[in-house]
Amino acid sequence: MTATHTRPTHTAKQGWASGLTAFGAVMLFLVGLLDIFRGIMAIAEDDIFLTTRNYVFEFDLTGWGWVHLALGAVAVIVSFGLLKTSTWARVAGVAIAGLVIIANFLSLPYYPVWSVVMITISGFIIWALCVVRRDNLFDLSEERPMYEERPSHRV
Numbered sequence: 001m002t003a004t005h006t007r008p009t010h011t012a013k014q015g016w017a018s019g020l021t022a023f024g025a026v027m028l029f030l031v032g033l034l035d036i037f038r039g040i041m042a043i044a045e046d047d048i049f050l051t052t053r054n055y056v057f058e059f060d061l062t063g064w065g066w067v068h069l070a071l072g073a074v075a076v077i078v079s080f081g082l083l084k085t086s087t088w089a090r091v092a093g094v095a096i097a098g099l100v101i102i103a104n105f106l107s108l109p110y111y112p113v114w115s116v117v118m119i120t121i122s123g124f125i126i127w128a129l130c131v132v133r134r135d136n137l138f139d140l141s142e143e144r145p146m147y148e149e150r151p152s153h154r155v
Contacts (some may be wrong), residue, residue, distance in 0.1 A: 002114055004098025005070070020129075020131060020132050020134055021082060021085055021090075021128070022082075022095060023124075023128050024082055024125050024128035024129045025079045025080075025082035025083050025093075026039060026056075027083065027121055027124060027125050027126050028076075028078060028079040028093050028096070028097065029075070029076055029079035029080075030074050030121075031071065031072075031075055031076075031097070031100060031121055031122060032072040032073065032074070032075025032076035032078075032079060032096075033072065033076060034072070034081045034118070035068045035069070035072030035075060035100060035118070036068075036069055036072035036073060037069050037072075038042045038065075038072070038111070038114070039065045039066065039067070039068035039070075039071075039072055040065070040067060040069065041065070042062065042064050042065025042110075043062055043065035043066065043069065043079065044065075045061055045062065051083070059101070061110065061122070064103075064107045064110060067103055068103060068107075071099055073098055073145050074092075075093075075095055075096045075097075075100065078092045078093050078096055079093070081093075082129075082132070090129050091145065092126070093125065093129050094125075094126050094129050094130060096124045097122040097123075097125040097129075098122070099121045100118060101118075101119050101121075101124045102119045102121065104116075104119050105119060108143075114154070
């Protein structure tokens with residue numbers, strides 16, 4: 001008696017679900033990396049930022065830099081968990097993307113165009129991570145042979 005182990009076939013829904021999760025992971029990694037760079041620029045008090053007076057949510061530029069640096073570092077770490085399709089990473093990814101949206105909205109006067117771009121990208125990250133059901137996912141880091149990814153249509 002021999003036992004044969006067959007791998008479950010992956011459906012098109014699982015392909016889309018994993019593709020959206022991979023999109024969310026890559027975009028969260030990029031948002032985190034860009035937020036880290038933005039934080040470093042703000043901590044160094046680069047001349048690229050605008051200074052406004054009488055802004056309701058006024059922080060020191062260095063304070064905003066530390067906020068963006070911390071959010072960026074956490075976003076990069078969570079993006080690696082998304083590649084393993086962990087539920088904790090999906091929840092944390094949505095939370096971090098939401099915090100990135102809030103931080104960029106509050107720091108809007110310092111760098112307006114880039115803040116709007118980051119808000120938009122973070123919105124897409126939240127969408128990509130929330131639209132997929134857990135049962136449609138398979139591990140993105142596992143190796144799959146090419147013959148399993150594309151079904152053969154031979155007669």
